[in-house]
Amino acid sequence: MRKLRVAIAGLTACSGCQLSLLNCEDELPGLLEQIEFHYFPMALSPALLEGEYDAALVEGCISMPHEVELLQELRRRSRYLIALGTCAVWGGVAALRNGEDRELLRQQVYGLNPLACETFNPQPLQSLVQVDAAVSGCPPEKDELLRLLAGLVRGALPVSIDYPVCTECRMRENLCLLTERDILCLGPLVLGGCGARCPSMLVPCEGCRGPVPESNMKEYLELCAQKGFGRLTVLERLHRFCPERKI
Ligand code: SF4
C-alpha cells in the first residue's frame, strides 16, 4: 500500500507544536508504517520540497517574505493544508504586538542595528492561503495530533471541535473557578479539546486554544462584571492568543 506523503513545516513560532508531535514516541513508529514524512526540517535533512503531498501540516504564522513563498508552495503541492496550533490558526502569541510600531519593536529587541531581515505583522495562515482544516491549541494535545494523522491515513480531515472548555471541565466535576472562587477563567469562550487541563489543576483557562465558534459573550461579560472583572480586562485576556480576531 502506498504510504501517505506528509510535509511538516514550521513558520514563525516556537516549534512547540512540532515538538508535541515528536513527543509521540510510542505511537510514531506504528504510524510510520503508513505515513512518510517527506519534508520535516525540524526532524529530517535535507529539507527539500519535492513532488506532491497528501497533506501539509503547518505550524506558526506568517511574518517574513520567505514564509509567504514556502506556504504558497506547500499549498500548491498539497491536497490538504492543515493549520497546526494556535499561531497558525489565530496568529497566537507571535501576533500579540500587532498594531504597535514595528520598527520601534525591532529596535527595542535588537538595538539600533537590527537584523537585516524583512518582517511584517504576523498573520494566521488563512490570511494568505486556503486552509482545509485546523487543529488549535498551544500546543495541540498529543491525542489530537495522533487522531489527525490516523484520519489522514483514511483520507479524512479532523472533525472540528465546537464546544467550550467548560463542557469538559464540568464532565470532570471540577469546582468552577469563576462562579465559585471568583477567579477570571475564560473557559466559557474557549475551544475545548484539552480536557480542561488547566482548570482541573485550579489554574484558570487563559484561552490558548482560541475562541469557541458560538458563545454567549454578553452573559459572560455580565457575570465577569459581577465578579469585579471589567470588560477591558476580559477582552485583553481573550486577545492574548488570537490578537487578530475582532471581537
Ligand atoms: S501554538 Fe503555541 S506551542 Fe504551537 S508554535 Fe505557537 S506558541 Fe508554540
Ligand code: SF4
Ligand atoms: S473553571 Fe473555567 S472552564 Fe471550568 S467551568 Fe468554570 S469557567 Fe468553565
